[in-house]
Amino acid sequence: MRRFTFFLTAVATMAGLVILIAPDPGRADGQPAPFVTEIPHGYRDWRWISSAHEAGKLNSLGAVLGNDIAFNAWRDGKLPFPDGSIIAALHYSNVPSDENNKVFGQAQSFVPGPPTNVQFMVKDSIKYAATGGWGFGHFADGKPGDAAFMKSCFPCHEKTKGSDLVFTRYAP
Amino acid sequence: MKRIAYLLLALVALTGALVYMAHASGRSDEEADPIFGIKIPPGYRDWKLISVAHEEGNLNDLRALLGNDTAIKAYRDGKLPFPDGTIIARLAWSYVPSEENNKAFGRAQSFVAGPVTNVQFMVKDSKKYAATGGWGFAQFKDGKPDATAAPKTCFPCHEPAKARDFVFTQYAP
Numbered sequence: 096m097r098r099f100t101f102f103l104t105a106v107a108t109m110a111g112l113v114i115l116i117a118p119d120p121g122r123a124d125g126q127p128a129p130f131v132t133e134i135p136h137g138y139r140d141w142r143w144i145s146s147a148h149e150a151g152k153l154n155s156l157g158a159v160l161g162n163d164i165a166f167n168a169w170r171d172g173k174l175p176f177p178d179g180s181i182i183a184a185l186h187y188s189n190v191p192s193d194e195n196n197k198v199f200g201q202a203q204s205f206v207p208g209p210p211t212n213v214q215f216m217v218k219d220s221i222k223y224a225a226t227g228g229w230g231f232g233h234f235a236d237g238k239p240g241d242a243a244f245m246k247s248c249f250p251c252h253e254k255t256k257g258s259d260l261v262f263t264r265y266a267p
Numbered sequence: 268m269k270r271i272a273y274l275l276l277a278l279v280a281l282t283g284a285l286v287y288m289a290h291a292s293g294r295s296d297e298e299a300d301p302i303f304g305i306k307i308p309p310g311y312r313d314w315k316l317i318s319v320a321h322e323e324g325n326l327n328d329l330r331a332l333l334g335n336d337t338a339i340k341a342y343r344d345g346k347l348p349f350p351d352g353t354i355i356a357r358l359a360w361s362y363v364p365s366e367e368n369n370k371a372f373g374r375a376q377s378f379v380a381g382p383v384t385n386v387q388f389m390v391k392d393s394k395k396y397a398a399t400g401g402w403g404f405a406q407f408k409d410g411k412p413d414a415t416a417a418p419k420t421c422f423p424c425h426e427p428a429k430a431r432d433f434v435f436t437q438y439a440p
Contacts, residue, residue, distance in 0.1 A: 139316075139440075146319040147330050148362070151376035158319045158331065158439070187439060189321070203324040207439040223393055253399050254371040262368055265329070266310075266360055266380040 098150040130245045131217050131232025133183045135162070138183040139214070142166045148205070156189040156207050161197040161262045165218075171205060175228070180218040182261065211235065216261065218250075227253065227260045300412035302419065303403035307410065308335070311356045315339045315418070318439035321362060322376075325367055328359040329380050348432040353391035355434065359384045361373045385413070387435070389425075400433045425428065 141160035149155045161169060165180035195204035216230035217223070221257030223230040231248035233240035252260040291385030293377045299306045314333035322328050335343060338353045393401035404421035406413040425433040 109335060111385055141315075142313055143316040145380050146331050146360075147365075147380075148321050148322075148329060148377055149376040150378065151374065153376065155317055158314060160318055178380060185439070187319075192320075194428070194434075198424060198435075199324075201324060203322050203326065204320040205319055205322075205323070206437075210440060249369055255367065262365075262371070262378070266358070267383060 120191065129230060130239070131203075131215050131230045132239050132240075133161070134213065134232070134234055134237065135181050135183070135215060137183075138162070138181070138213075141181075141183060144169055144182070145263050146265070153186075154189045155186045155211055156205065157187070158185045159183065160185065169265040176218045176261070178218050178220055180216075182216040182263070184214040184263075186213070214255075227256075229260055270300070297410070298389050298412050300405035303390070303396065303405055305403050305405035306360075306388070307390055308356070308388065308390075308405055309333070311354070311386075311388075312358075314356060316439075317342060319435050320436070322359075327362050328384055329362045329378065330357060330359045332357055338392040342438040348393075349391050349434070350392050351393055351401075353389075355389045355436070357389075357436075359386070368399075379389070384408075387421075400429070402433055 138160060141162050144159040144161050144166065147157045147159070151158065160183045162179075162181045164177055165182050168176045168180060169175075186212050190208035191202060191207050192204040192206045195206070196202045212233060212235040214234070215230075216227055217230040217232065219230060220228040227251040229249075229252070231245060231252075233245060233248070239245075249260075252262070255262050258264075278298050295304050295311055301365045310418045311333060314335050317332040319332070320330045322330065333356045335352075335354045337350060338355050341347075341349045341353060355396045360380035361384055364375060365377040365379040368377035368379070378397070379422070385403070385406055390403040391394070391401055392403060392407070396403040399422040402422070404425075406421075422433075427437070428435050431437075
């Protein structure tokens with residue numbers, strides 16, 4: 096037991112050292128843009144911004160939530176989003192609800208099926224300066240997307256420069 | 268002296284509560300719905316998300332279900348029936364294509380919330396609403412209660428979901 100504790104302490108110390116030694120990826124020139132690699136804590140409790148349905152290949156039903164900083168910025172209509180803003184996009188497969196349809200007497204009702212992924216945008220104008228001040232995150236089954244996939248976020252979001260790279264509008 | 272201090276404290280607390288309530292509701296002249304006597308619950312837009320949905324056909328809307336803390340806790344604990352004090356809000360918008368998103372995606376695939384259609388509430392009070400499964404139902408459009416027959420149709424439609432305490436929506440993780 097004692098040995099194990101010692102081992103754990105050693106691992107923790109090492110981890111701390113590595114974090115200290117490792118250069119901040121956001122500031123290193125010529126390094127690939129940093130992404131969000133950890134799921135923000137408590138995001139499912141955040142307030143709700145809007146819903147969306149992506150047809151076609153994605154065929155997903157989504158909910159966008161914002162932490163207090165993001166939510167208030169939206170509600171107040173203030174752009175750009177301040178540092179500390181975090182936006183969560185919860186995606187589910189878009190499935191028909193047999194139960195609802197039976198009640199309505201026709202096939203019309205679509206609800207969230209199994210979750211497909213959760214995506215995040217984290218605002219930090221210094222750390223993520225190379226990608227418009229936003230760090231992008233994508234998690235499927237709790238695992239982050241690979242570097243190749245993550246590279247596709249910014250070029251697409253860049254098209255919404257007029258709203259600080261954010262597609263979603265606040266639904267009143 | 269002590270008694271006066273208590274009284275003062277109580278007064279301050281009461282004033283605070285009243286100010287908060289007035290502020291939270293925004294307007295005090297809100298109309299209650301004629302059947303169940305439900306007013307728009309103050310602050311419902313700040314509640315946590317239960318789930319989302321899309322109804323096709325005549326409704327053609329995009330929805331969000333929000334719950335007050337009592338509702339969210341019951342959902343997460345998987346406890347039925349919902350306790351008294353539960354309020355579920357159903358917000359709906361017309362389902363519209365997003366030209367901006369579609370341009371970014373390079374194809375027509377994205378549908379978002381357009382203008383608000385209406386907002387509905389289910390309020391749990393097992394005594395007051397005993398005749399309708401313990402739930403009061405209300406629909407508001409532009410902040411005004413729906414005076415049409417719509418609320419009367421709520422319970423008969425929700426009745427098939429009796430096994431889940433008359434609630435269709437399930438919690439999206």
